[in-house]
Amino acid sequence: xxxxxxxxxxxxxARRGEIVRALRAIVPGEGVIEDTDALRPYxxxxxxxxxxxxxxxxxxxxxxxxxxxxxxxxxxxxxxVPRGSGTSLSGGALPLADAVLVGMAKFNRVLDIDxxxxxxxxxxGVTNLAVTxxxxxxxxxxxxxxxxxxxxxxGGNVAENSGGVHCLKYGLTTNNVLGVELVLMDxxxxxxxxxxxxxxxxxxxxxxxxxxxxxxxxxEVTVRILPKPEGARALLIGFPSVEGAGKxxxxxxxxxxxxxGMEMMDRLAIHAAEAFVEVGYPLDVEALLIVExxxxxxxxxxxxxxxxxxxxxxGSTTLRLSNDEAERVAFWAGRKAAFPAVGRVSPDYYCMDGxxxxxxxxxxxxxxRELSDQYGLGVANVFHAGDGNLHPLILYDANKPxxxxxxxxxxxxxxxxxxxxxxxxxGEHGVGVEKRDxxxxxxxxxxxxxxxxxxxxxxxxxLLNPGKVFPTLHRCAxxxxxxxHHGAVPFPELPRF
Amino acid sequence: MVTAMALRPTSVDxxxxxVITAQRSGYALAIGGGLxxxxxxxxxxxxxxxxxxxxxxxxDYDPAELVLTVxxxxxxxQIETLVQAEGQALAFDPFDHGPIYGQPAGRxxxxxxxxxxxxxxxxxxxxxxxxxxxxxxxVSGRGEALLAGARVVKNVTGYDLPKLAAGSWGRLxxxxxxxxxxxPQPPIRATRAVAGLGAEQAVAMMAAAMGSPAEVVxxxxxxxxxxxxxxxxxxxxxxxxxxxxxxxALLDGLLSAxxxxxxxxxxxxxxxxxxxxxxxxLDRGRPLWRVNVPPSKGSMxxxxxxxxxxxxxxxxxxGLVWLTFEGxxxxxxxxxAQAGGHASLVRGPMSLRxxxxxxxPAPAGVAALETxxxxxxxxxxxxxxxxxxxxx
Numbered sequence: 095x096x097x098x099x100x101x102x103x104x105x106x107x108a109r110r111g112e113i114v115r116a117l118r119a120i121v122p123g124e125g126v127i128e129d130t131d132a133l134r135p136y137x138x139x140x141x142x143x144x145x146x147x148x149x150x151x152x153x154x155x156x157x158x159x160x161x162x163x164x165x166x167x168x169x170x171x172x173x174x175v176p177r178g179s180g181t182s183l184s185g186g187a188l189p190l191a192d193a194v195l196v197g198m199a200k201f202n203r204v205l206d207i208d209x210x211x212x213x214x215x216x217x218x219g220v221t222n223l224a225v226t227x228x229x230x231x232x233x234x235x236x237x238x239x240x241x242x243x244x245x246x247x248x249g250g251n252v253a254e255n256s257g258g259v260h261c262l263k264y265g266l267t268t269n270n271v272l273g274v275e276l277v278l279m280d281x282x283x284x285x286x287x288x289x290x291x292x293x294x295x296x297x298x299x300x301x302x303x304x305x306x307x308x309x310x311x312x313x314e315v316t317v318r319i320l321p322k323p324e325g326a327r328a329l330l331i332g333f334p335s336v337e338g339a340g341k342x343x344x345x346x347x348x349x350x351x352x353x354x355g356m357e358m359m360d361r362l363a364i365h366a367a368e369a370f371v372e373v374g375y376p377l378d379v380e381a382l383l384i385v386e387x388x389x390x391x392x393x394x395x396x397x398x399x400x401x402x403x404x405x406x407x408x409g410s411t412t413l414r415l416s417n418d419e420a421e422r423v424a425f426w427a428g429r430k431a432a433f434p435a436v437g438r439v440s441p442d443y444y445c446m447d448g449x450x451x452x453x454x455x456x457x458x459x460x461x462x463r464e465l466s467d468q469y470g471l472g473v474a475n476v477f478h479a480g481d482g483n484l485h486p487l488i489l490y491d492a493n494k495p496x497x498x499x500x501x502x503x504x505x506x507x508x509x510x511x512x513x514x515x516x517x518x519x520x521g522e523h524g525v526g527v528e529k530r531d532x533x534x535x536x537x538x539x540x541x542x543x544x545x546x547x548x549x550x551x552x553x554x555x556x557l558l559n560p561g562k563v564f565p566t567l568h569r570c571a572x573x574x575x576x577x578x579h580h581g582a583v584p585f586p587e588l589p590r591f
Numbered sequence: 592m593v594t595a596m597a598l599r600p601t602s603v604d605x606x607x608x609x610v611i612t613a614q615r616s617g618y619a620l621a622i623g624g625g626l627x628x629x630x631x632x633x634x635x636x637x638x639x640x641x642x643x644x645x646x647x648x649x650x651d652y653d654p655a656e657l658v659l660t661v662x663x664x665x666x667x668x669q670i671e672t673l674v675q676a677e678g679q680a681l682a683f684d685p686f687d688h689g690p691i692y693g694q695p696a697g698r699x700x701x702x703x704x705x706x707x708x709x710x711x712x713x714x715x716x717x718x719x720x721x722x723x724x725x726x727x728x729x730v731s732g733r734g735e736a737l738l739a740g741a742r743v744v745k746n747v748t749g750y751d752l753p754k755l756a757a758g759s760w761g762r763l764x765x766x767x768x769x770x771x772x773x774x775p776q777p778p779i780r781a782t783r784a785v786a787g788l789g790a791e792q793a794v795a796m797m798a799a800a801m802g803s804p805a806e807v808v809x810x811x812x813x814x815x816x817x818x819x820x821x822x823x824x825x826x827x828x829x830x831x832x833x834x835x836x837x838x839x840a841l842l843d844g845l846l847s848a849x850x851x852x853x854x855x856x857x858x859x860x861x862x863x864x865x866x867x868x869x870x871x872x873l874d875r876g877r878p879l880w881r882v883n884v885p886p887s888k889g890s891m892x893x894x895x896x897x898x899x900x901x902x903x904x905x906x907x908x909x910g911l912v913w914l915t916f917e918g919x920x921x922x923x924x925x926x927x928a929q930a931g932g933h934a935s936l937v938r939g940p941m942s943l944r945x946x947x948x949x950x951x952p953a954p955a956g957v958a959a960l961e962t963x964x965x966x967x968x969x970x971x972x973x974x975x976x977x978x979x980x981x982x983x
Contacts, residue, residue, distance in 0.1 A: 210798045210887040233804075255747045268751065269722050284956045289885035291714060291910055293758065294933035294951045296961050297721050300754020304747050324804040324841075344655045350678055350775035350831075389806060390841065393834030449743045451656050481745040482656075521745040529748075536748055540735050544968070545750045551963035563749065576614075576733065576970055 097144055097527055100561045102192035106172055110149055113172060117152045117194065120162045125200075127151040136195055139180040139187040140242070141528055143444070143498060148175065148189035155200035157275060157283060157313040164311065165281025167194055173557050174279070176307040178218065178250030181242040183445055184526025186254060186306045186562060193560075196311060198249050204228045205314065211289055213272055215316045218249025222256075225317060234319040237264035240522070241430065249312050255304030257522035259355040259429075262480035263388075264320070266522070268303040275314035276302060279553040289316060301548065306524050307559040309552040323388035326354065327398045328422045331405045332379030332412030336360065339381035340455045342408040343479045346385065349404060351397055354388040356480035357429050360459070363436065363474040363487070367428035370435035375428050376412040383479065384425055432476045433487065440472065440489035444501045448512030449521035452482045461511055462486060469504040471497070483521035484512065510535055525563045533565050542566075547573050601645035603728070603736050603767055609641060610734040610765070613973050621976045622761035624664050624700030627689040628707055630938050632760075632949040632978035643702055646767045654679055657744055658725065659773050663702030663766040670701055674773050682723035682772040684713035690869040691879060691938060702766050708758025712809035712827070712867050715801070715907045721757035723772040729756070729764035732969025742770045755964070762975060763968040777829035782860040783842045784825035785850040790814065790890040790905070793824040796849040797908035798887060800826040803845055805838040809864070810908040817872035817904060825855065825863055867906050870913055874902060877915035878939035880923050884932030886910035895926040920947045927951065948980040 106113070110128075117126045127133060128150050138145045154160045167174050173193035180187050189195050201217035204224070208214075209232055214225055222243040225236040239258035240246055246256065252274065257266045264270070273287030287299035302309050333339040339358055346353065359367065359382045368375040375382060383405070387397040398415055405413055416422035428435070436443050450458055459475065466473045472489040486508055490501040509519050509529060513536050519529045533542060542564060549556070550570035560567060598620070600606040613620050621638035623629070644664040651660040654677040661670060667685055674680055686709040687699045710719040726740025739752035756766060785796060793812035800807045809827040826846075828838040839854065846852045855863065866872050873879065882892055889909030893901065896914065899922055903914040916923055920936065920943070927934035933951035936944065953961065965975070975981045 208885075208887070209802060210795075211885045212798075212801060213885075234802075255751065257745065257747075261745070265718070265722065266745070266747070268754070269718055278960075282956050284954070284960065286957070288931060290883045290932040291907060292708065292719065292883045294883075295758075295953055295957075296762075296964060297708065297754045297758045298957075298960065298964065300721055300751055300757075301964075303754075304751045321802050321804050323806075347657065347775065348655055350778065352774060389830070390804060390834055390837040392837035393830060396831055396833040449741075449745045451653070451658075451743060453653070453656065478745070482743055483745045517743050518741045518746040519748045521743075522747055524747055525749065533749065536741075537738065541738050542749075544731065544733075544735070544737055545739075545752070547967035548750055548752070548755075548964065551960065551967045574970065 099146070099190060099527070100567065102190070106192045107149065113194065114150050116166055117150060117163065120166065121152050121154050121159050125153045125155070127153070136177065136180070136189060136197070139177070139182040139185060141183055141185040141188070141526065144185050144188050144527060146189045146191055148195035149192055151195045151197055153197045153200050157277065160196065160277045160311055160313055161281045161283050163194070163196060164277055164279055168280045168555065168557060171555065171557070173560055175559050176253070176311045178247035178253065179221065179245050181246040181250065182254060182524065182526060183447070184520065184524040184528040186524050186526040188527050190561060198247065198311070201249070201313065208289070209234065212319050213289055213316055214319050215314060216248055218252065218312045218315055219247050222246050222248060222251055225319070229319050230322070233322050235322050236270070236317055237320055238267050238270055241433070248315050248317065252303050252312050252315055253305065253307045254524040255522070257483070259357055259478065262356060262478070263352050263354045268300060270318045271299070271303055271315060272318055273316040274299060274302060274312045276310040276312055278310045279555065279558045287316065306526060306563050308549055308563060309558070325391040325394045326386055326388040326422060327394040328384055328386040328416045328425045329398060329401055329405065330412065330414040330425045331383040331385065331410045332376040333381045333383070333409065334379060334411055336381045336459055337456050338409045339383050340452065342383060342405050342410070343452060345404045345408060346401055347480070349400060351400065353385050353401070353480060355384070355386040357384045358382065358477040358479040359429065359432065360475040362472065363432050363476050366435040366439045366474060367432050370438055371427045371431050373424045373427045379411060384429055386422070429476065436474050436487045436489065441491040441493065444488040444490065444505055446484065446486045446488065446505050446508050447520045447523035448509050448517055449481070449483045450512050450515050450517035452479070454515040458484070458511060458515060462508060465504055465507050469500050471501055471504055478521070481521070482517065506532060527562055530563055531565045533563070543568060543573055550574070597640040597642060599642040599645050603730060606730045606765060606767065607734050607736060610730055610732065610973055613639065614734060614971055619976045620765070620973055621978070622765050622974065624703040625666065625698035627687065627692070627694060627699040628703060630692045633944055633980070634941055635976040635978050638976035641765060643765060644700065649673060650768060651742070654773070657773050658742055658770060660742060660768060660770045661701055663769055664700050666697065667699045667701055667704055668697035675776070678776055679773045680776040682774045683717055683719050684711040685720070686711040687868070693875055701769060705757050705769055706759055706761050706766065712811055712864060712906050715810060715910070716806070716808040719757070721754050724753040724757050724769060725772055726770040727753060727756055727766050728768040729766040731764040732971060732973040737764060740770065744772055760979065762965055762979070762981070764974070777831065779832050779835045780827060780829045780860070781835045781839050782825050782827050782855040782863065783839060783846060784823050784853050784855050784863070785846055786821050786823055786853070787850060788812070788822055788824045790893050792849060793822070793905065794887060794890045794909040796824050796846060797826065799845060800842060801908050803841060805841045805845070811867050812905040812909070813863070813866065813872055814904065817902065823863065827864065872904060873913060873915045877902070877917055878943055879937045880914050880916055880934050881937045882912040882914060882923065882927045882932060882934045884910060884912065884927060884930040888930035888932065891930045892926045895929065896922060924951060950979060
């Protein structure tokens with residue numbers, strides 16, 4: 095493992111007993127976990143290549159407790175790592191040896207549902223899918239749908255700005271959150287946003303969403319809920335080349351159609367998925383597209399025919415249109431099972447998450463094939479084709495010496511490639527620890543320092559989730575320094591442009 | 592006093608120099624573009640105008656990628672012409688402040704529209720500038736050239752600084768380049784309307800429409816006294832022909848519970864939705880407030896303020912109350928707060944704007960955090976002109 099985390103503070107480690115007692119005074123009973131075996135489930139999140147048992151876990155169930163925990167840790171200089179359901183794929187909830195892990199799982203209640211204002215107020219430990227379950231009997235749903243939605247929490251979604259297959263049309267978490275209650279590292283409780291659409295001043299809510307647990311701990315979330323579309327239909331389209339599939343995607347958008355979802359899989363992913371779920375994916379194609387249209391029934395029926403025409407014009411060799419709900423679900427079954435399916439054909443896989451301009455897809459896939467040969471590791475691709483978000487799955491065997499390191503190096507090369515063609519390091523999984531050291535590929539030192547100054551405005555002691563997102567930890571006092579002295583030049587010659 | 596001076600940089604280097612010179616000289620810079628929004632906030636006689644129209648032009652536009660990169664000083668009208676030619680539109684519904692001050696539309700620059708963080712009637716369904724600003728380049732109050740976000744539609748790398756940029760009103764940095772999401776423009780639109788509803792019924796009707804599968808994109812209400820004696824509550828749908836027909840039929844059935852449902856013809860619809868952009872029905876001589884509340888609370892705001900002489904209309908299904916009001920400004924702020932929202936003073940005589948801050952005062956903890964964030968980008972307050980009370 096090549097990851098280097100901040101050096102644990104020996105002084106804090108030596109005070110573990112005192113820290114546990116202080117936490118027990120705030121959260122009584124079972125809410126503080128210090129036993130070695132009981133800490134083990136918390137040693138990693140969804141990025142299991144990195145593991146570190148936390149110093150201690152605390153499971154508060156009120157905002158007051160969260161506030162008291164953070165205030166105490168702040169006063170004592172103890173680091174804190176927040177955790178939702180632990181499904182992050184970038185190591186955002188990876189514990190630190192000298193930090194208190196604050197688990198938010200007990201915040202699991204839906205507090206209010208308002209159908210007139212089309213919103214739900216939930217605690218952060220409520221799972222993504224539970225929001226939809228709470229409102230679906232009235233014909234509503236919560237739109238962002240990360241693949242882990244059965245397990246991932248809304249608080250974690252806020253931290254990571256999670257997406258999903260439907261975010262092409264319905265946006266990421268940030269577009270679907272109206273307000274939060276947030277506890278700052280010094281224990282102060284504030285509310286950002288609310289139940290109205292626009293913020294009153296600076297959009298600090300927008301900065302908190304996607305901040306990967308570095309700015310505060312969210313204790314309540316107000317999300318928008320949407321009326322369920324009247325209908326949804328999908329197409330399953332096979333192409334003899336990736337270029338054809340890519341052209342089809344571009345032509346669908348050029349025709350003015352924004353599908354609810356538009357997913358692509360490459361040959362290896364198709365074969366793995368079909369072997370796993372046997373839903374009739376064609377095995378003689380290089381690329382498979384799933385395009386879903388939703389809306390009023392007449393719209394679905396109209397658009398599905400137009401997409402079918404576009405597919406034919408781009409040389410599709412397989413073209414199936416869903417005629418009922420069971421068929422639509424079957425089209426998706428392979429895609430939704432793509433990750434575990436790849437897990438069956440390889441002992442381990444490493445899931446990447448770059449975004450590229452869609453037009454660069456053929457060359458990126460070609461270069462990935464070359465890298466695959468170079469590293470001697472296979473790669474399967476699933477792709478949110480509509481918005482250019484790639485999920486290459488690198489196949490490796492952690493039990494073979496050196497393969498994990500090779501997989502990481504391969505993954506880093508893929509992400510550098512994404513940035514080189516005009517894309518980004520992460521489209522929806524977050525930076526966490528995984529892409530932390532690649533941040534300079536995308537941002538200059540000036541840009542990164544400016545982002546860290548935002549962190550300083552929320553957490554000047556850098557106690558909340560340190561070692562994540564930023565490759566270098568600068569002290570806030572150092573970042574605040576200005577090299578221009580106010581009034582140093584009393585009457586300068588005024589510039590004119 | 593440096594009031595006679597105005598700066599119009601045309602390169603990032605020039606802009607950096609302007610900021611550093613301001614730091615050394617101890618004056619503030621008042622960022623401006625089309626100057627369509629100078630009626631918001633206090634007068635700033637001591638600040639040096641920083642004219643951003645030198646950063647104009649289309650930098651990159653690839654319709655298939657749904658991404659547009661432009662200079663911040665590019666006129667909104669130029670951008671709209673460009674994307675319309677490709678059958679597209681900005682992904683949010685930009686709001687041009689000009690007409691509410693009696694100026695012609697089209698003077699606003701994209702930088703100003705984004706910095707104001709405002710959107711028109713379709714904000715309800717399409718989101719605002721904050722939802723579709725993908726990336727930007729800027730020069731901070733530290734005098735450093737910055738890059739944030741990216742030129743792709745899906746990105747979570749690093750903090751989402753574009754969210755702070757949209758709605759910053761020029762108080763963090765001077766933006767030079769913006770990357771925005773664009774979307775195909777649905778070819779057909781239709782408007783269904785019910786006449787004669789009061790505020791509460793109108794809000795209920797709009798909530799019913801928004802809660803239906805008709806994918807309503809906009810919902811607004813103009814009361815009788817501003818609409819020739821007959822109130823009109825209208826909702827808009829968009830899409831391809833078959834979809835719009837089906838959505839219209841769905842609404843005809845659903846809304847009949849509130850009265851006789853009319854399909855507005857294109858001219859009537861343009862007039863109605865146009866009036867929500869210009870606010871022409873509201874008396875231009877009176878102070879104008881923009882009240883942002885949960886949609887169901889819009890009627891509570893007007894029932895509190897109507898006895899005091901407020902004129903009003905609803906956009907965003909009741910979530911945006913535009914009102915003109917000559918009474919005590921504290922009443923407007925109290926009504927907005929009671930409804931769980933906030934009120935901005937958008938237009939008024941100089942004397943009123945000198946007394947009453949443009950933005951709704953935040954609770955102490957939130958205000959303190961906001962100040963720390965402004966300091967993070969602009970430690971010396973180069974972009975704090977006093978316009979929003981930040982130097983008072």
